[in-house]
Structure formats: C-alpha cells, structure tokens
Amino acid sequence: MTDNTGSDDPTSSQGASAAGETPAADGKDDSSGAETPAPRKGSKLGAVKELAFLVAIGVATAFLLQSFVIKPFWIPSESMENTLLVGDRVIVNRLDGDVERGDVVVFKGWDGADTIKRVIGKGGDAVKCCDDKRRITVNGHPLDEEAYLYPGDYPSDPFEVKVPQGRLWLMGDHRSQSVDSRDHHEYTGDGSISEDDVTGRAFAIFWPLSRATFLSTPETFTKLP
Incomplete structure (x- = not known):
C-alpha cells in the first residue's frame, strides 16, 4: 500500500x-x-x-x-475433538486443489448443512475396520491414528467399504461422538460424499488465540501408497 x-x-x-x-x-x-x-x-x-x-x-x-478464496467456520460440536474443540474458529482454503487423505475438510453434509470431518479414503480406496490390532486399514495398509484420535476411543466398530470413484469416506476424530460416513453407510448403503460437495480444506485454527495453529496432514497418511 x-x-x-x-x-x-x-x-x-x-x-x-x-x-x-x-x-x-x-x-x-x-x-x-x-x-x-x-x-x-x-x-x-x-x-x-x-x-x-x-x-x-x-x-x-x-x-x-x-x-x-478463504472462509471462516465455527466448530459447533465435539465430533472432531481433540483436533478441533467446540467454539474453535477455522479458516478454510476454497482453492486448495485436490482433496487428499488425512485432510480436514468442510463439505455439504448428508443433511445439506456445512459439516467438518477428516478424509480417510478417496475414490477407489478399500477402507476397513479393523485389523488384528484394531487399526483402520486403507488398501490393506494400517493407519496409526494415535496423533489425532480422541484419547480412549477405539478407531471404530467393524465396517468394510470400497469408496466409489469421485467420492470420499469421512470420519470424525472423536469417533464415539461423530455421525459420519460409517453411520450413513449402515443406514443407506453409501456413506461417502461427492468430492464436488467439498467447500475446502481447513488449514488453520485462528480463534481462540490460545489455540491458534496450522492444521497439517498426519504423517500416517503420507505413508500410504
């Protein structure tokens, strides 16, 4: 200026x-x-x-x-604890390109409302819970979710799904408090959502200032082939 x-x-x-x-x-x-x-x-x-x-x-x-380009969102529920807490404000990048596994995204949910979850699987992925160590697997490769899974929660009740092309399988980090792809798969047979329904990737918490931080992709997802 x-x-x-x-x-x-x-x-x-x-x-x-x-x-x-x-x-x-x-x-x-x-x-x-x-x-x-x-x-x-x-x-x-x-x-x-x-x-x-x-x-x-x-x-x-x-x-x-x-x-x-960017848009702020307010977190209203416990479904993404402890990554995101009730009352947190996040910034969403609307021009971030392709969605990747591990991203935290805002999307038009199953009821049409703005919803925030973590991407576990993309189109073509086989997502399953669980292996003999109670870990979710993606295409047979286990996820180490300790870094973001809510303390004391199990990864999930058993499920197995092949994600359709152009769609995403999403789950909350606080599994016992999250209504996500698992629930809708159980009731409708397809819990995935279209990639076109994604508003953008949440890349930072900006409020409260005491929790301000960038949101990075957990390392376990970067190791998936």
Whole structure:
C-alpha cells in the first residue's frame, strides 16, 4: 500500500518548516512580515476521499477473499475433538486443489448443512475396520491414528467399504461422538460424499488465540501408497 503520510498536510505542502519560518501566534505577522499559510480545504477533502476509497477497496478485497478464496467456520460440536474443540474458529482454503487423505475438510453434509470431518479414503480406496490390532486399514495398509484420535476411543466398530470413484469416506476424530460416513453407510448403503460437495480444506485454527495453529496432514497418511 502506498504511504501517503504527509502528502495532504497543508503545512508540509507549503514548505513552512523547510523555510525555517515560525508561524505567528494568533494569526499575526512574524518579524519578517510573512503570514501563516491557511489550510487548504481541498486537500482535506482529498484526504477524506482517499481514505474512503482505501476502506472501500479493503472491504471489497475481504468480500472477494471470503467468497472465492478463504472462509471462516465455527466448530459447533465435539465430533472432531481433540483436533478441533467446540467454539474453535477455522479458516478454510476454497482453492486448495485436490482433496487428499488425512485432510480436514468442510463439505455439504448428508443433511445439506456445512459439516467438518477428516478424509480417510478417496475414490477407489478399500477402507476397513479393523485389523488384528484394531487399526483402520486403507488398501490393506494400517493407519496409526494415535496423533489425532480422541484419547480412549477405539478407531471404530467393524465396517468394510470400497469408496466409489469421485467420492470420499469421512470420519470424525472423536469417533464415539461423530455421525459420519460409517453411520450413513449402515443406514443407506453409501456413506461417502461427492468430492464436488467439498467447500475446502481447513488449514488453520485462528480463534481462540490460545489455540491458534496450522492444521497439517498426519504423517500416517503420507505413508500410504
């Protein structure tokens, strides 16, 4: 942003200080007979117009960012604890490209409302619970979920699914408190959601400040082939 400090200041524009003159008190002439330059009304009006223009640009930029690039969301439930707590505010990137396993995403849920969960499987993945160590597997490879799974929760009750192409299998980190793909698969036969229903990836908690942090993909997902 251009620094306009002093550009419309009547004193500096007239060069009174640079000339070494001292303005006369009460509007009287100084010893040299020079008069104090009167403030220019036009320059003040110009400063107001410029400020209004900059405010308008800022508002328009914020609107465009929220409409097309990033958007804040509030967490209303316990389904993603302890990754996300009730009352947390997150920022969602709406232009982040392809969704990957392990991403925390906001999407249009099964009831049409904005919902936030973690991507466990993508189109073509075979997702199953559980192996002999009670771990969820993706294409036969176990997930080490200790880093994000709610303490004391088991990964899930048994299920096995082949995720259709173009769709996602999503689960909350607080498994015992999350209504997610597992429940809808049980009741409807297809708990996945379309990739087109994804609003974006949550990449940071910004409020409260005491919890502000970036949300990264757990390492266990980066090890999947």
